[in-house]
Amino acid sequence: VIAQHQIFAFTAAxxxxxxxxxxxxxxxxxxxxxxxxxxxxxxxxxxxSVARARAAGEPDPVPHAMVLTGIVVGLSVSALAMVLxxxxxxxxxxxxxxxxxxxxxxxxxxx
Amino acid sequence: VSGxxxxxxxxxxxxxxxxxxxxTSADFLRAAVLFIAFGLLMALAWxxxxxxxxxxxEAAIGAGVTGVLLIDALxxxxxxxxxxAAPREAxxxxxxxxxxxxxxxxxxxxxALCGAMVAAAWHLPSTPSDMPTRVRMQMEPLEQPVxxxxxxxxxFDTLLELxxxxxxxxxxxxxxxxxxxxxxxxxxxxRDPMLEATVRLLVPIAVCVGGYLLWLGTxxxxxxFQAGVVLGAAGMLLWLSGHRGLDxxxxxxxxxxxxxxxxxxxxxxxxxxxxxxxxxxxPRGSVSVMVEVLEGAAALSVAASVVVLFVGLHPSRxxxxxxxx
Numbered sequence: 001v002i003a004q005h006q007i008f009a010f011t012a013a014x015x016x017x018x019x020x021x022x023x024x025x026x027x028x029x030x031x032x033x034x035x036x037x038x039x040x041x042x043x044x045x046x047x048x049s050v051a052r053a054r055a056a057g058e059p060d061p062v063p064h065a066m067v068l069t070g071i072v073v074g075l076s077v078s079a080l081a082m083v084l085x086x087x088x089x090x091x092x093x094x095x096x097x098x099x100x101x102x103x104x105x106x107x108x109x110x111x
Numbered sequence: 112v113s114g115x116x117x118x119x120x121x122x123x124x125x126x127x128x129x130x131x132x133x134x135t136s137a138d139f140l141r142a143a144v145l146f147i148a149f150g151l152l153m154a155l156a157w158x159x160x161x162x163x164x165x166x167x168x169e170a171a172i173g174a175g176v177t178g179v180l181l182i183d184a185l186x187x188x189x190x191x192x193x194x195x196a197a198p199r200e201a202x203x204x205x206x207x208x209x210x211x212x213x214x215x216x217x218x219x220x221x222x223a224l225c226g227a228m229v230a231a232a233w234h235l236p237s238t239p240s241d242m243p244t245r246v247r248m249q250m251e252p253l254e255q256p257v258x259x260x261x262x263x264x265x266x267f268d269t270l271l272e273l274x275x276x277x278x279x280x281x282x283x284x285x286x287x288x289x290x291x292x293x294x295x296x297x298x299x300x301x302r303d304p305m306l307e308a309t310v311r312l313l314v315p316i317a318v319c320v321g322g323y324l325l326w327l328g329t330x331x332x333x334x335x336f337q338a339g340v341v342l343g344a345a346g347m348l349l350w351l352s353g354h355r356g357l358d359x360x361x362x363x364x365x366x367x368x369x370x371x372x373x374x375x376x377x378x379x380x381x382x383x384x385x386x387x388x389x390x391x392x393x394p395r396g397s398v399s400v401m402v403e404v405l406e407g408a409a410a411l412s413v414a415a416s417v418v419v420l421f422v423g424l425h426p427s428r429x430x431x432x433x434x435x436x
């Protein structure tokens with residue numbers, strides 16, 4: 001029988017590498033921002049699982065507070081990244097870091 | 112397998128599947144909507160892991176605001192694509208996306224990380240932590256451990272967090288090349304009578320819920336950040352519906368609100384250094400008052416920052432190629 005915190009720790013162990021792979025390989029900037037967010041969720045999941053694993057009754061509030069802070073920082077980072085992505089799009093007409101020869105549409109379907 | 116275990120297993124599987132779809136779905140709009148669903152599933156997971164504070168924040172910020180920003184960014188990129196389709200000269204051919212040269216090392220890194228994290232998940236420490244008791248013993252006169260950690264024991268984190276939020280707003284202004292923080296309704300999308308009526312009903316409720324969450328934070332799950340985001344969402348709705356209410360908030364008021372949380376925190380830190388022995392120390396006997404002031408300031412700042420970031424992300428008329436009103 002598997003413990004509850006282990007179920008979610010394993011979920012995190014799948015989500016973080018998947019998101020990292022997408023973050024590194026998919027060129028579309030909005031997709032990178034989404035991947036960053038999924039990766040952050042995975043890290044938070046591991047942190048809160050640690051708090052749950054060591055809980056004898058009430059779980060440790062410190063990781064919870066850290067995750068709360070992390071969620072707000074994640075929002076700030078995503079918002080700034082989206083402004084930058086839009087600026088890149090406005091300047092280059094491209095949704096990636098590269099000046100790709102494909103239309104942005106091709107970029108999407110190629111994934 | 113008990114019912115609770117089954118629920119956790121199904122929830123974990125849904126998280127992985129939804130996460131996969133968010134990351135790989137070819138239609139980006141679908142990915143953005145699924146991202147909201149992913150955030151709500153995460154909120155459920157937080158509840159299962161006995162973290163209701165995190166669940167509230169995830170539902171409001173992770174699923175709500177980030178999801179809205181994503182869909183919004185996507186929509187505007189599409190508008191701009193149409194607006195720019197004709198005059199733009201073909202971009203010079205350059206490096207293509209990801210080739211095997213990128214994919215192989217990225218795959219290897221991801222696999223290594225997965226192995227390390229699975230190993231960590233196997234060996235998660237399970238010795239009971241005495242931290243909850245220690246926090247409870249020293250958090251007098253506060254009643255909520257998470258609030259106590261955020262504003263008493265690790266208030267430096269919260270100070271920096273508000274600083275990062277402020278930096279995001281400043282970064283947005285720099286990248287957009289804007290001078291002020293006006294949210295002129297003239298820039299908002301076309302009016303829609305259904306939306307206006309709905310918003311008129313929803314905004315008072317959102318304000319009440321925000322205030323309630325702020326008050327709740329003193330003794331139960333809730334607090335400044337959750338309250339601020341709910342208030343900010345009300346502001347986003349007001350602006351989207353073209354309501355004149357936001358015009359009453361002058362640009363300098365937006366600036367003051369955005370800077371308020373970080374400013375009050377900094378002032379508290381400085382006062383603590385000067386008079387009470389340490390940065391972010393509070394005078395004896397006034398801890399609850401100080402925490403309430405800091406929480407109120409943080410909530411207002413979060414709300415204003417969310418509105419300003421959302422409105423600032425919208426292309427103004429000079430950039431949207433006639434997409435404005």
